[in-house]
Amino acid sequence: MDLSTLPIQRGDNIIERKIRYDSVVVEHRCKLLKAQSNSVVLFHAIQNSFTMRANKTKLSIPKGSYTIGYYWKDRPYNLYVWRDEKGKYLGSYFNIVKNTYMTDQLVSFEDLIIDIMVLPNGEYFILDEDELPETLSRFENGTVLQALNSLTDSIDIFLPQIISETRKNYKHEELLPWLNKGLTF
Secondary structure (H helix, E strand, O other): OOHHHOOOOOOOEEEEEEEOOOOOEEEEEEEEEEEOOOEEEEEEEOOOOEEEEEOOEEEEEOOOOEEEEEEEOOOOEEEEEEEOOOOOEEEEEEEEEEEEEEOOOEEEEEEEEEEEEEOOOOOEEEEOHHHOOOOOOOHHHHHHHHHHHHHHHHHHHHHHHHHHHHHHHOOHHHHHHHHHHOOOO
């Protein structure tokens, strides 16, 4: 399905559906920022603070922050770029995924456990390898390791480009009305 041909526009409500590896479904209410034939960008207001940890390093995302999420049909990952309530970049997060599916009302993907947490200074950490049911090299017939290697090989070039695009195309001031509404879309 080519989303760019559907009658959807910026600001429309869309559900993000993550199907975890254990089959638990997690959904978030989002707003559409951009739809193209093979990709979607969504806005999501953070309703509950959370912290991610890698060794002794942590990244906290406070309530009142927001995510600009990038989803691609033809890439084995999605990306969340986090900003605080003032628009300051907090960090990024990649999910290794498969079966990304998009309609005018839904973006769905299957989460493949492994994630990459990226700090504002560009330092990154691979998360959740300890949760895999088998070694990373064997998990999902090696496709997760291949996706992870491809992503980490290009992250230093790719991520700064996306962060710059996010800053340019999704200005904080334009998103404030949505942020202030939270989940009351």
